[in-house]
Amino acid sequence: MHTSSSPRHTLTRCLCPVMAAVALLLSLGFQPMALAHDPAAHSHASHNTKPEQMAWGVAGQAKAVQRTVSFSMDDNMRFTPHRLTVKLGETLRIRVHNKGKAMHEFVIGTQAENAQHAELMVKFPNMQHDAPYMAHVPPGQSADLIWTFNRAGQFEFACLMAGHYQAGMVGVIDVVDASANASANTNDMADGEVRRIDKATGKITLKHGEIKNLDMPSMTMVFQVKDPSALNSLKVGDKVKFRAEQSGGVYVVTTMEIVK
Numbered sequence: 590m591h592t593s594s595s596p597r598h599t600l601t602r603c604l605c606p607v608m609a610a611v612a613l614l615l616s617l618g619f620q621p622m623a624l625a626h627d628p629a630a631h632s633h634a635s636h637n638t639k640p641e642q643m644a645w646g647v648a649g650q651a652k653a654v655q656r657t658v659s660f661s662m663d664d665n666m667r668f669t670p671h672r673l674t675v676k677l678g679e680t681l682r683i684r685v686h687n688k689g690k691a692m693h694e695f696v697i698g699t700q701a702e703n704a705q706h707a708e709l710m711v712k713f714p715n716m717q718h719d720a721p722y723m724a725h726v727p728p729g730q731s732a733d734l735i736w737t738f739n740r741a742g743q744f745e746f747a748c749l750m751a752g753h754y755q756a757g758m759v760g761v762i763d764v765v766d767a768s769a770n771a772s773a774n775t776n777d778m779a780d781g782e783v784r785r786i787d788k789a790t791g792k793i794t795l796k797h798g799e800i801k802n803l804d805m806p807s808m809t810m811v812f813q814v815k816d817p818s819a820l821n822s823l824k825v826g827d828k829v830k831f832r833a834e835q836s837g838g839v840y841v842v843t844t845m846e847i848v849k
C-alpha cells in the first residue's frame with residue numbers, strides 16, 4: 590500500500606515516461622498546447638494532474654480515507670455485499686477481492702454510463718480501460734480504489750467484463766446528503782394520498798398538496814419511487830407525507846412515510 594499524495598499520486602499510476610513528463614510540466618504551470626502528443630495513444634483518466642470530477646464523485650487521496658469497505662466478486666456474477674451507503678463527502682478505500690476463476694472488475698458509475706459501457710464491452714470484448722473509478726482484478730487477487738463521493742444520488746458498481754453486467758453483476762451505491770434529509774423531516778414534506786401503485790415499474794400516483802421545494806401546486810400525478818420496496822407497505826387510499834425531487838426530468842419520491 591502506498592501513501593503518496595497528489596499530484597505525485599496520479600503520476601505514479603502512469604507508466605508512460607512522456608506523459609509523466611507532460612503531467613509534471615503541467616503541474617509546474619506549463620501550458621498544455623505547447624506540448625505535442627497523440628492522445629489516442631494513451632488512456633486518458635490517469636494522466637491528468639487534477640482528478641476529473643465525475644457525476645459519481647472524484648478520485649480520492651490516500652491521506653483523506655475515512656474508512657475501508659470490502660467487497661468480494663465471484664463467478665456467479667455477484668458482488669458481496671451488493672449495496673453500499675455513503676455519506677456525501679466521504680472518501681473510502683474500496684477493497685475488492687476476486688474469489689472466482691475469471692477476471693472481474695469493479696467500476697463505479699451512473700446506471701446509464703455503466704449500461705452503455707457494458708453494451709460496448711459485449712461488442713468489443715478486448716477493450717481495456719483505466720480510470721481511477723475502476724479496478725480490474727485477476728482471479729484470486731485483490732485491488733484497492735480510493736474514491737471521494739462528493740455527489741449525492743444513487744449510483745452503481747458493476748463488472749463490465751463482457752456479459753457479466755447483463756448477468757446481474759451490479760450493485761447499488763447510495764450517496765446520502767444527511768443535511769438534506771434533516772431538512773426534509775421539518776419543512777419539505779408534502780401531503781399526499783395514494784391513488785395507484787405500480788410495483789412493476791416502481792411508480793406511484795399521488796393526489797398531493799403543495800410541494801414547496803418543487804414550487805408545484807396541488808395535483809394528482811405519477812412519481813417514480815427511489816426505493817421501490819417502499820411500495821410493498823402501501824395501499825391505495827393511504828395518506829402519506831413525502832419528499833419529491835426532480836432528477837433528470839423525472840419526479841422522484843425520495844422519502845415517504847404513512848400518516849396514521
Ligand SMILES: [Cu+2]
Binds near residue numbers: 666692693750758
Ligand atoms: Cu465479472
